[in-house]
Amino acid sequence: MNPENPPIQHFGDMPTEEFRQHGHALVDWIAAYRQNLDNIKVLPDVQPGSITAQLPQSAPEAPEAMAALLNDFERLILPNLTQWHHPNFFAYFANSSSLPAVLAEFLTAAINNNSMVWKSGQAATELEHVTLDWLRQALALPAEMWGMIFDTASISTMQAIACAREEAGVEAREKGLAGRTTPRLRVYASEFVHSSIDKACITLGLGAENLVKIPANERFQMIPEALEKAIADDRAAGHLPICVVGVVGTTSVASSDPITTIAAICKREKLWLHVDAAYAGPVAMLPEWRGRFAGWEEADSIVINPHKWLLVPMDLSILYTRKPHVLKQAFSLTPEYLKTTEDALVENMMDYGIQLGRRFRSLKLWFVMRYFGIEGLQARLREHIALARLFGDLVEAHPDFELTSPVEFSLVCFRFRPQNLPNADEATRERLLERLNTDLEERLNASGAIFLVHTKVHGVYTLRFAVGNMETTEKHVRRAFERIVAVAGMLGK
Numbered sequence: 213m214n215p216e217n218p219p220i221q222h223f224g225d226m227p228t229e230e231f232r233q234h235g236h237a238l239v240d241w242i243a244a245y246r247q248n249l250d251n252i253k254v255l256p257d258v259q260p261g262s263i264t265a266q267l268p269q270s271a272p273e274a275p276e277a278m279a280a281l282l283n284d285f286e287r288l289i290l291p292n293l294t295q296w297h298h299p300n301f302f303a304y305f306a307n308s309s310s311l312p313a314v315l316a317e318f319l320t321a322a323i324n325n326n327s328m329v330w331k332s333g334q335a336a337t338e339l340e341h342v343t344l345d346w347l348r349q350a351l352a353l354p355a356e357m358w359g360m361i362f363d364t365a366s367i368s369t370m371q372a373i374a375c376a377r378e379e380a381g382v383e384a385r386e387k388g389l390a391g392r393t394t395p396r397l398r399v400y401a402s403e404f405v406h407s408s409i410d411k412a413c414i415t416l417g418l419g420a421e422n423l424v425k426i427p428a429n430e431r432f433q434m435i436p437e438a439l440e441k442a443i444a445d446d447r448a449a450g451h452l453p454i455c456v457v458g459v460v461g462t463t464s465v466a467s468s469d470p471i472t473t474i475a476a477i478c479k480r481e482k483l484w485l486h487v488d489a490a491y492a493g494p495v496a497m498l499p500e501w502r503g504r505f506a507g508w509e510e511a512d513s514i515v516i517n518p519h520k521w522l523l524v525p526m527d528l529s530i531l532y533t534r535k536p537h538v539l540k541q542a543f544s545l546t547p548e549y550l551k552t553t554e555d556a557l558v559e560n561m562m563d564y565g566i567q568l569g570r571r572f573r574s575l576k577l578w579f580v581m582r583y584f585g586i587e588g589l590q591a592r593l594r595e596h597i598a599l600a601r602l603f604g605d606l607v608e609a610h611p612d613f614e615l616t617s618p619v620e621f622s623l624v625c626f627r628f629r630p631q632n633l634p635n636a637d638e639a640t641r642e643r644l645l646e647r648l649n650t651d652l653e654e655r656l657n658a659s660g661a662i663f664l665v666h667t668k669v670h671g672v673y674t675l676r677f678a679v680g681n682m683e684t685t686e687k688h689v690r691r692a693f694e695r696i697v698a699v700a701g702m703l704g705k
């Protein structure tokens with residue numbers, strides 16, 4: 213027998229009866245996990261490399277039983293993970309993976325649809341548009357805003373800046389940017405913009421130094437006059453301004469730029485306006501908060517991340533744009549093997565971005581929007597905002613703590629500032645405060661009972677308390693503050 217041409221044998225998948233048995237058990241496991249989160253640590257006590265050391269160096273040659281796998285998951289994986297769904301997770305932007313979305317993910321993996329083109333994912337392509345249009349209406353965005361799902365805000369934003377580059381007419385798509393005389397392409401954003409904007413500029417070949425950071429005022433909002441001056445200076449220097457990124461809900465402090473004014477500048481200067489509302493975007497579903505978003509309806513593109521604050525698990529980011537034709541102009545390219553008979557009648561999602569293969573992400577958003585309804589989503593957003601306010605009130609009422617920026621959306625920035633600070637000059641006191649707050653953060657996190665992270669705002673070391681997990685209740689927030697006060701009281705002892 214020729215070893216390169218053996219007889220055909222069929223091997224197949226896990227038997228469906230076995231799947232049924234493990235699947236049922238796994239659903240029970242997930243339900244129990246969610247019920248017991250309060251009893252486990254949010255942050256594990258684990259050292260770098262310790263997990264690798266417990267895992268085999270190569271894959272098993274022989275098949276293993278599911279029981280062994282699940283056992284190792286419980287023994288080695290789960291206890292060595294930060295629990296993002298824990299009610300005491302207050303780090304980064306806390307988020308939620310709601311159970312209806314978990315069920316949708318189960319189905320997504322099971323059917324494994326790939327909506328590269330309409331023909332390869334008919335309902336997935338159309339459901340994406342329908343669901344994003346439902347959300348657009350709930351966010352009170354204009355009807356011409358067309359949405360598309362990407363994995364993360366980093367990619368959505370990169371696609372938006374690629375559109376700005378395309379509109380600038382430098383023919384980057386065909387000719388590239390290097391080795392010819394194109395002016396420097398300039399992008400503007402506040403000093404508080406997320407690092408994904410820097411990375412987009414790096415990836416698109418604009419260069420990190422061509423992201424011009426515009427100073428922010430004392431409320432951490434971009435100063436429009438400084439933006440105007442930067443654009444004018446750049447034009448005078450022969451550079452080519454192409455895009456402004458305004459933020460609603462900055463990562464550090466959840467501040468919002470004055471989008472209406474920025475939009476007017478962009479209109480006058482003929483610049484692409486991209487609004488980064490990756491975190492705060494869903495709050496536009498609340499009429500009483502729409503003021504924060506004023507002007508975003510004028511944007512050329514907007515990014516919103518349902519995987520941050522709309523109960524959808526990683527990953528699902530939405531890019532809305534009123535100019536999908538520019539995305540298409542920048543990215544459409546159809547090799548012979550991807551041509552279909554319906555091309556003239558449909559939207560093939562591969563035409564609107566760098567990515568060909570696409571997960572069926574809209575299913576989980578559809579489940580979430582239908583299971584909770586707009587009312588249910590609004591109620592949960594309001595709950596998180598109220599919990600953040602409660603924490604902010606507790607901070608303000610305590611003589612040894614202070615807010616370092618106004619409470620915005622569901623984020624509280626604060627620090628420990630004991631009344632009995634030694635008499636010293638301002639710089640020395642600030643250094644001492646930074647050390648105290650670093651120690652406080654480390655001790656809190658080392659306990660594994662709560663998890664929060666810090667930032668620096670205008671040089672001030674600041675702790676961040678982010679509410680966004682649907683398991684978090686008033687009890688958790690009050691207990692977290694009590695713990696913070698208690699641990700702060702022990703510093704230096």
Ligand code: PLP
Nearest residue numbers: 364365366406408462463490491
């Ligand atoms: N924009 C803002 C305002 C963010 O807070 C973040 C992440 O926290 C991002 C963009 C990047 O999000 P992603 O992780 O989806 O790329």
